[in-house]
Amino acid sequence: MTKTPESESSYDRRRLDQWLAGEARADGADRRDLLRLLAAAGLASAVPLGLSAPAVSAAAGPGIVKPLPPERFIIHGTNAETRFEALAETGHTTPVSHFFVRNHTTTPRVDAKTWRLTVWGDGLTGKARTFSLADLKRLPSVTRTAFVECAGNGRNFYTTQQHQPASGTAWTLGAIGTARWRGARLADVLRLAGLSHRAVDVMPRGLDDEYLTSTGTNYGRVRRPMPVSKALDDVLLAYEMNGAPLPPDHGYPVRVLAPSWIGISSIKWVGDIEVSATPLYSPWNTDLYRLFGEAYPAEGSAPLTRQTLKSAFELPWNVTLPAHRRHRLTGRAWSAAGAITRVEVSTDGGGTWRRARLHDPSYRGTWTRWSVPWTPDRTGPAELLSRASDSSGRTQPETTVHNTQGYLFDAVVRHAVTVAA
Ligand SMILES: Nc1nc2c(c(=O)[nH]1)N[C@H]1C(S)=C(S)[C@@H](COP(=O)(O)O)O[C@H]1N2
Ligand SMILES: [Mo]
Numbered sequence: 574m575t576k577t578p579e580s581e582s583s584y585d586r587r588r589l590d591q592w593l594a595g596e597a598r599a600d601g602a603d604r605r606d607l608l609r610l611l612a613a614a615g616l617a618s619a620v621p622l623g624l625s626a627p628a629v630s631a632a633a634g635p636g637i638v639k640p641l642p643p644e645r646f647i648i649h650g651t652n653a654e655t656r657f658e659a660l661a662e663t664g665h666t667t668p669v670s671h672f673f674v675r676n677h678t679t680t681p682r683v684d685a686k687t688w689r690l691t692v693w694g695d696g697l698t699g700k701a702r703t704f705s706l707a708d709l710k711r712l713p714s715v716t717r718t719a720f721v722e723c724a725g726n727g728r729n730f731y732t733t734q735q736h737q738p739a740s741g742t743a744w745t746l747g748a749i750g751t752a753r754w755r756g757a758r759l760a761d762v763l764r765l766a767g768l769s770h771r772a773v774d775v776m777p778r779g780l781d782d783e784y785l786t787s788t789g790t791n792y793g794r795v796r797r798p799m800p801v802s803k804a805l806d807d808v809l810l811a812y813e814m815n816g817a818p819l820p821p822d823h824g825y826p827v828r829v830l831a832p833s834w835i836g837i838s839s840i841k842w843v844g845d846i847e848v849s850a851t852p853l854y855s856p857w858n859t860d861l862y863r864l865f866g867e868a869y870p871a872e873g874s875a876p877l878t879r880q881t882l883k884s885a886f887e888l889p890w891n892v893t894l895p896a897h898r899r900h901r902l903t904g905r906a907w908s909a910a911g912a913i914t915r916v917e918v919s920t921d922g923g924g925t926w927r928r929a930r931l932h933d934p935s936y937r938g939t940w941t942r943w944s945v946p947w948t949p950d951r952t953g954p955a956e957l958l959s960r961a962s963d964s965s966g967r968t969q970p971e972t973t974v975h976n977t978q979g980y981l982f983d984a985v986v987r988h989a990v991t992v993a994a
Pocket of ligand 2: 725
């Protein structure tokens with residue numbers, strides 16, 4: 574991020590004022606505008622707007638294409654959380670077979686041959702431009718290891734540790750995965766499309782189905798604006814994950830990858846990107862992905878940007894461990910603000926702490942594996958705690974200030990185990 578916190582919040586303030594004054598584009602209108610614009614440019618037939626179809630019709634599953642064996646995944650509605658203990662059998666990067674899936678609806682099947690990315694809007698100097706997959710692959714490619722983590726990762730601990738319920742998917746800590754992404758720079762594509770100096774916002778939109786809330790409101794296609802500063806900084810249009818084409822569930826053929834930002838910024842199955850000279854709004858930066866609650870202003874916090882700091886044990890919940898044996902406790906720690914500098918572990922519920930060994934060189938926006946030996950001598954229930962610190966000077970706190978939608982949980986998690994004779 575190149576902006577200071579002050580400029581980001583005043584920028585956001587201005588966007589919010591425009592929104593409240595009705596100056597922003599209303600929900601739903603943008604799609605009509607797009608169609609009109611594309612028709613004018615003679616492009617309508619090239620844009621697969623109506624293309625998404627449910628991936629799974631017969632099976633009443635979560636609408637995810639890849640296998641979701643119960644030893645690796647916990648199903649939450651249309652989403653699949655990775656069991657953290659299953660990561661123990663993986664390396665630094667998370668194979669597709671273990672990578673969590675967060676879908677608002679179902680995985681669409683997109684044909685890469687007819688797929689086009691349309692870049693359009695009044696933040697361009699000229700007409701809309703379309704790009705095929707081959708066009709993107711002809712651009713210089715960037716390979717980058719980064720996690721994608723849902724803003725709601727850890728949400729369940731607001732309830733279980735802090736007794737403060739929060740709405741949304743009850744993720745424990747497995748709504749994260751780290752992969753090696755390869756793709757074109759969004760900055761290059763925007764410049765080729767004729768980015769105007771007046772552009773302020775960039776809004777990628779997915780080709781998956783429109784999202785209906787539980788109360789029946791149609792939020793339209795999944796989309797969320799980001800400031801041009803982020804779009805030009807380090808965002809990729811990724812077409813490879815861990816050295817292979819993106820799998821269907823993770824955005825085939827192309828997804829946005831916004832390193833260190835909350836998962837919703839990394840739009841999968843991207844079909845078009847609006848570039849705007851005025852701030853853009855979607856439900857994903859107004860109702861959703863802001864902090865609401867007692868500690869926050871009535872209109873909510875600024876839209877969330879970066880992820881936070883966390884750590885987790887690669888152990889099943891309530892696992893039984895034999896006493897008087899040396900165990901190697903392993904886990905991972907990650908931060909969106911800097912490198913992981915230290916992980917401390919407590920095996921006595923937070924009374925005493927020891928430093929864990931770190932196993933990976935650490936970078937902002939990736940995770941680091943860690944380990945610590947433990948020989949329990951007392952039988953019965955125990956709580957294992959891990960506490961990470963990063964190079965920005967932060968350490969995981971004991972509690973996280975509550976917000977109604979349970980985003981950005983970063984407190985130390987008390988991992989329950991049982992020591993048996
Ligand atoms: N088009 C589209 N993009 C999307 C989503 C979605 O439902 N549709 N979910 C978002 C959310 S909330 C998260 S956390 C990440 C999850 O990425 P993954 O499923 O590849 O793990 O994708 C984001 N991109
Ligand atoms: Mo998410």
